[in-house]
Amino acid sequence: MTTERLRHLTTLEGLDRATLTRLLDRAEAIRRDGAPRDLLAGRTVLNLFFEHSTRTRTSFELAAKRLGADVVNFDVALSSTHKGESLLDTLHTLEAMRLDALVVRHREDGTPDLLARHARSAVAVVNAGDGRRAHPTQGLLDALTIRQHRPDLDRLTVTICGDIRHSRVARSDVHALATLGVGEIRLCAPPALQPQPAEFPRCRIFDDFDAALAGADVAIMLRIQKERIADALPDDGAYFLRYGLDARRLALARPGCLVMHPGPINRGIEIADEVADGPQSRILDQVANGVFVRMAVLAELLGR
Structure with a gap:
């Protein structure tokens, strides 16, 4: 993609460094x-969520309202999709009402x-957020949170641990x-939850x-995506023993290692209370940055 103004934001894959940096700089300025x-x-933003959400849906609503837009939260449970209406017919029906932005979460x-x-x-x-493919505003807010605390990105080691295979x-x-030039990115998961190496060549x-x-500078913990796993799920206690982040494990990382989690947190499964609530946790910073990033994205797409 070029550094011209974005038309849509459906993925960060292929987005150039200049565009990513522009969005992060705008979020930081906000x-x-x-x-x-x-x-x-005078703009209208519609939240079209086919999956449950707390942080993402609420922060998109706050972001739009804080920029002066009108916001409609589409209630899928009460919509005509349950009467057999196709997704594209729903799209064109909503378009006829003159929307400016459609914020979409879907399982597929x-x-x-x-x-x-x-x-x-x-x-x-x-x-x-679509299936296990992409969650671009989460990627942006995580990058912003890291950059705020560790701006020397090219010297960092970032470890992401959890259900990598199913994680958008x-x-x-x-x-x-990778686009921003982080020095080393490590992915950790049980063999059954690892991705295909070709997906993540860097x-x-x-x-x-x-x-x-x-020696990691940042630890990003992920929950097990139980709703996307068809096979037998790992035992919670056994999983925590091998892949849970507690104080002992955190001491293996570099001093001051940032602890992050996109939520929702399953305490005692992927992360211990003492770490989630500890001084190195940046989890609530991520939540706050979610509003600023989504404001920046909506301003980029809709601002006159």
Whole structure:
């Protein structure tokens, strides 16, 4: 992609460094200085979530409202999709109401791209998470959080641990961090939850969490995507013993290692309370940055 203004945001894969940096700089400027509360006055943003969400849906709603846009939260449970209406018919029906942006979360990979391709209007499509493929605004907010605390990205070692195979967050994080020039990216998971190495050519893949964490500057923990796993699930207690982040394991990382998690957290399974709530945790920073990043994305796509 070029550094021209974005039309949609469905993935970070293929996005150039200049564009990524521009979005992060804009989010940081909004965090520091705020943004005009009428920037998106007269614009309408519709949240179209086919999967449950707390952080992403709420932060998109706050982001749009803080920029002056009108926001509609589409209730899929009460919609005509339950009467057999196709996704594209739903799209065109909503377009006829003159929307400016459609924020989409869906269980199927590629759904936001499908909507962007078939849109008949100038509506901007933002991916709020599709299947296990991409979660671009999460990748941006994670990159922003790391950059705020460790700006020397080319010297960092970032370890991502958990259910990598089914994680759209891991994919978007890797796309963002690799493009921004992070020195080393490590992925750690049990063999059954590891990705195909060809998916992540820039990453080192581990099944030993202690080894993956040794000397790391950032540890990003992921939950097991139980809703996407067809095979037998790992036992929670056994999983924590091998792949849970507790104080002992955190001591293997570099002093001051940032602890991150996209949420929702399963305490005592992927992370211990003492770490999730400890002084190195940046989990709530991620939540706060989610609003600033989504403001930056909506301003980029819709700002006049």
